[in-house]
Amino acid sequence: MLKTKLNVLTLRKEPLPTVIFHEPEAIELCTTTPLMKTRSHTGCKVTYLGKVSTTGMQFLSGCTEKPVIELWKKHTLAREDIYPSNALLEIRPFQVWLHHLDLKGEATVHMDTFQVARIAYCTADHNISPNIFAWVYREINDDLSYQMDCHAVECESKLEAKKLAHAMMEAFKKTFHSMKSDGRIHRNSSSEEVSHEFESDDG
Numbered sequence: 001m002l003k004t005k006l007n008v009l010t011l012r013k014e015p016l017p018t019v020i021f022h023e024p025e026a027i028e029l030c031t032t033t034p035l036m037k038t039r040s041h042t043g044c045k046v047t048y049l050g051k052v053s054t055t056g057m058q059f060l061s062g063c064t065e066k067p068v069i070e071l072w073k074k075h076t077l078a079r080e081d082i083y084p085s086n087a088l089l090e091i092r093p094f095q096v097w098l099h100h101l102d103l104k105g106e107a108t109v110h111m112d113t114f115q116v117a118r119i120a121y122c123t124a125d126h127n128i129s130p131n132i133f134a135w136v137y138r139e140i141n142d143d144l145s146y147q148m149d150c151h152a153v154e155c156e157s158k159l160e161a162k163k164l165a166h167a168m169m170e171a172f173k174k175t176f177h178s179m180k181s182d183g184r185i186h187r188n189s190s191s192e193e194v195s196h197e198f199e200s201d202d203g
Contacts, residue, residue: 123165
């Protein structure tokens with residue numbers, strides 16, 4: 001088990017991803033293992049709260065607060081006293097996989113895929129609940145227009161939410177360096193200042 005100090009982070013994009021670090025907080029990390037023996041994939045068990053469209057291109061600290069409150073209210077009105085986790089969130093180097101689970105929380109019913117390069121902002125810092133992790137995603141429509149959607153999940157603890165933020169930071173770094181080496185972004189760009197040529201793998 002590795003003990004280290006991690007930065008609680010948010011990812012923002014003006015209009016494309018930038019990494020912003022907050023004061024570090026000591027947390028404990030351990031290797032992620034499958035939650036159930038029947039699963040071949042790994043990840044964090046969460047309750048998916050849904051998504052809501054958001055506006056603007058400059059995503060600053062606190063920009064997900066309003067969308068998260070809206071999603072949280074809808075969720076709490078609809079759920080019973082005991083609401084089980086209904087999804088598994090898996091953050092990979094270039095993609096984020098959201099496995100929607102069956103009523104037993106075991107088998108994957110379907111999966112949503114998010115390109116890391118299209119994630120404009122993410123944070124595990126919300127006033128309404130410290131267990132919520134949210135991200136703003138640039139969704140490409142059939143007519144090639146796009147919209148910005150805020151997605152949110154409720155984790156089992158504040159620590160799990162922060163682990164997801166750390167995992168997203170690592171995924172962003174790997175995606176950035178890969179795209180830079182491939183020439184899809186300016187050679188002189190840094191992980192703090194990404195050029196307007198920052199594009200997802202599928203364009």
